[in-house]
Amino acid sequence: MWIKYLPVFLPLLSWRKIWNLFAIELSLVLSNLLRKSFVWGMPTQIMVEPTNICNLQCPLCANGAGVLGRRPDYLDLEVFKSTINELHPWLTQILFWNQGEPFLSKTFLEMVRYTVDRKIFTLASTNGHFLNNAQEICDSGLHALTISLDGATEDTYLKYRIGGDFQKVLKGIRGIVQFKRKNHKKTPVLILQLVITRLNEHEVPKIRKLARELEVNYLLLKTAEIPNKEDLEVYSPQTPRYRRYFSGNDIPFRKNCPKLWTQPVLNSNGEWSVCCFDKTVTFPLGSSKQNGGNFREIWTSRQFNTFRKLVYKDRNNFPMCIDCSAHLKLFFDFEKTG
Numbered sequence: 001m002w003i004k005y006l007p008v009f010l011p012l013l014s015w016r017k018i019w020n021l022f023a024i025e026l027s028l029v030l031s032n033l034l035r036k037s038f039v040w041g042m043p044t045q046i047m048v049e050p051t052n053i054c055n056l057q058c059p060l061c062a063n064g065a066g067v068l069g070r071r072p073d074y075l076d077l078e079v080f081k082s083t084i085n086e087l088h089p090w091l092t093q094i095l096f097w098n099q100g101e102p103f104l105s106k107t108f109l110e111m112v113r114y115t116v117d118r119k120i121f122t123l124a125s126t127n128g129h130f131l132n133n134a135q136e137i138c139d140s141g142l143h144a145l146t147i148s149l150d151g152a153t154e155d156t157y158l159k160y161r162i163g164g165d166f167q168k169v170l171k172g173i174r175g176i177v178q179f180k181r182k183n184h185k186k187t188p189v190l191i192l193q194l195v196i197t198r199l200n201e202h203e204v205p206k207i208r209k210l211a212r213e214l215e216v217n218y219l220l221l222k223t224a225e226i227p228n229k230e231d232l233e234v235y236s237p238q239t240p241r242y243r244r245y246f247s248g249n250d251i252p253f254r255k256n257c258p259k260l261w262t263q264p265v266l267n268s269n270g271e272w273s274v275c276c277f278d279k280t281v282t283f284p285l286g287s288s289k290q291n292g293g294n295f296r297e298i299w300t301s302r303q304f305n306t307f308r309k310l311v312y313k314d315r316n317n318f319p320m321c322i323d324c325s326a327h328l329k330l331f332f333d334f335e336k337t338g
Contacts, residue, residue, distance in 0.1 A: 008121065008143050008144070008186075008187065008189065009092075009093075009121050009143075012092070012119045012120065012121050013092065014089075014119075016089055016090070017044075017089070017090060017091070017092055020041045020042055020044065020090040021041075021044055021092065022041075023040045023041035024039075024040065024041035024042070024043070024044055024261055024262060026040060027039055027040040027041060027261065028258055028261045028262075031261070031308070031312075035309075035312050035313075036309065036312075037305040037308040037309050037312075039261065039299065039300055039305065041090070042087060042090040042091075042296070042299065043087070043090070043091070043261075043262055043263060043264055043299065044090065044091065044092050044093075044262050044263075045091060045092055045093045045094065045095065045262060045263050046083075046087065046091065046094055046095070046263060046264055046265070046266060047094075047095045047096075047097070047098055047263060047264075047265040047266070047276050048075065048080065048094055048095070048096050048098075048111070048265075048266045049075060049097070049098035049099060049100060049265065049266065049267045049268045050074065050075050050096060050100065050102045050104075050105035050107070050108045050111060050268065051072075051073065051074045051075065051100040051101070051102065051104050051105045051108075051268050052068065052070055052072060052073055052098070052099045052100040052267070052268045053072050053073075053074075053100045053101065053104050054099075054100050054101045054104070054127070055101055055104065055127070055129060055163060056101075056127055056129075056161055056162060056163045056164050057162040057163050058150075058160055058161060058162060059160065059162070059231075059235075060160075060197075060224060060225065060226060060227065060231070060235060061099070062099060062227070062279045062280070063099045063100060064162070067280075068099055068279060068280060069280045070099075070267075070269070070280065070281065071269070073267075073268040073269045074105050074106075074107075074268055075105065075107075075111075075266070075267075075268045075269075075270065076270060076289070077107040077110060077111065079270045079288045079289055080107075080111050080114070080266070081114060082288065083266060083288050083295060084114060084115060084118060084120075086294070086295055086296070087295060088118040088119075088120060091120045092120070092121060093120060093121035093122070093123060094115050094120055094121070094122050094123070095123050095124075095125075095263075096108070096111070096112070096122065096123070096124035096125070097124060097125040097126075098265060098267065098268075098276060098279075099279055100268065101126060101127055101129070101130070102124050102125070102126060103126055103129075103130035103131075104130070108124075109136060109137065109140045109142075112124070112140040112141065112142050113140050113141060116140070116141035116142070116143070117141075121143050121144075122141070122142055122143045122144070123143060123144045123145075123146070124142060124144075124145050124146070124188075125145075125146040125147075125148065125193075126145065126146070126147055126148070127147075127148050127161065127164065127169070128147040128148065128149065128168075128169035128172050128173065129164065129165060129168055129169060129172070130172070131147075131169075131172025131173065131175060131176060132172060132175065134172075134175040134176045134178070134179035134180075135179055137176060137188065138176065138179055138180060138183070138185050138187070138188065141187065142187060142188040143187050143188060143189065144187070144188050144189040144190075144191060145176075145188040145189070145190055145191065146191040146193050146220065147169065147172075147173060147190065147191065147192055147193060147216075148161075148193045148195065149166075149169055149170075149192055149193065149194065149207070149210075150193075150194055150195050150197070150199075150200055151166070151194075151199075151200050151203060151207075152194075152200070152203040152206035152207040152209075152210050153166075153203065153206065154166040154167070156199060156200050156203055157200075159199045159200075160195075160197065160199055160200070170214070173190065173192070173214050173216065174214065176188070176190065177190065177214065177215050177216065189217045189218070190216040190217050190218070191216065191217065191218045191219070191220050192207070192210075192211045192214065192216045192218070192219050192220065192337070193219075193220040193221075193222055194207045194219070194220070194221050194222065195222045195223075195224050196221055196222065196223060196224060196237055196242040197224045197235045197236075197237060198234065198235055198236060198237050198238060199235070201237040201238065201239055201242055204221065204242075207219065207221075208335075208337075211337040211338075212337050212338065214338075215337075215338040216337055216338055217336065217337065217338055218334060218335065218336055218337060219333070219334075219335050219337050220333075220334050221242075221333040221334070222330060223242065223243060223244035223330055224236070224237075224244060225244065226244070244330065257275075257308075257311055257315075257321070257324075259274075259275040259276070259277075260274060260275060260304075260307070260308050260311065261308075263275060263276070264285070264298075264299070265278070266288065267281060269287075270287045270288045270289040271284045271285075271286070271287045271288075272284070272285040272286055272287070272288065272295070272298055273285065274304070274307055275320075275324075277320045277321070277324045278320050279320070282320065283307060285298050285301065285303060285304055286298040286301070286303075
C-alpha cells in the first residue's frame with residue numbers, strides 16, 4: 001500500500017536516508033541468517049504516541065478495554081523535539097498513533113509541523129472526532145491521515161466505536177475535503193479505514209460507496225486484530241477472506257521480526273518500547289527524558305540486543321510475540337476512491 005504515497009514520499013528522501021535503509025536491511029538479513037543481532041544503522045521509522053488517552057471505548061483496543069495498565073499521559077513536546085533533532089537524518093517516516101487519540105494532545109499538530117519541516121513523511125491515525133479545524137490540520141503539512149470509520153451506517157458504527165459520534169466524524173471528513181479542494185491542497189492524503197469484523201462485514205459494499213461520496217483519496221479495508229482468542233467467535237468475520245487469523249488458536253508466526261530493527265515506539269511518558277505490540281511497555285528500553293535524548297545508546301544497547309536475540313531463540317517466551325500479527329494479512333484492500 002505504501003506505493004500509493006510515492007509522489008509525496010520520494011521528494012523527502014536523501015542519499016543518507018537511502019544508505020541507512022540499505023544498512024539496516026542488510027543487518028536484518030544477516031541477523032536472520034546467523035541468528036545473531038547485527039545493527040548497522042538507525043531506525044528508518046518510529047511510532048510516536050502523542051497521548052495514551054482516548055475518547056472512545058472500542059472493545060478490541062487495549063485502551064478501550066481498560067487493560068492498558070499505563071498512567072494517562074501526554075508526550076512532552078521538548079522530549080519529542082530532542083528525539084527528532086537526533087534522528088531526523090535517518091528517519092523516512094513517523095507514525096503518529098499507538099494507544100490513544102493523537103488529536104487529544106494540544107501539541108500534536110506542532111509535533112507534525114516540526115516533523116514535516118525536517119522532511120520526514122508523516123502519517124497519523126485518528127478516530128475522526130477532532131477534525132473541526134480543517135485549515136490548521138492542512139496547514140500543519142501532515143502528509144497522510146487515516147480516519148477509522150468502522151461502519152457505513154450509524155447503527156453498525158456504534159456497536160464497536162463505543163462513545164462515538166458517526167455524524168461528527170463524517171462532518172469532519174467533509175470539512176477537510178472541502179478545504180483541500182478550495183485551497184488546492186494535496187495533503188493530507190485522506191484514507192478512510194474500515195476494520196472488518198463480524199459486526200460490519202455486511203457493510204463492505206456500503207463503505208465503498210460512502211468513501212466515494214465523501215471524496216476521500218483512498219479506502220483501506222483492514223483485517224481485525226483480536227488479542228483475546230475467546231473473542232474470535234464474536235468479532236472474527238464469517239467471510240474467510242476478511243479474516244486476519246485462522247480458526248481457533250492456530251495462529252502461525254515466523255521467527256524473524258523486522259520491527260525490532262526498523263520501528264521502535266516512543267510512548268507518551270517518554271519511554272521507548274521495542275515495538276507497537278508491547279502495548280503495556282513490558283520491556284522498557286529507556287527514557288528520552290532521562291538519557292538526555294541520546295537514542296543511539298538505547299538502539300544499540302545490550303538490553304535491546306539481548307531482547308532481539310531472545311526473540312530469535314524462542315518467541316514463545318513473550319506473550320506479545322505470540323500474539324503479534326505483523327506477518328499476517330493486515331490489509332484486505334487499499335483502493336483509490338477520489
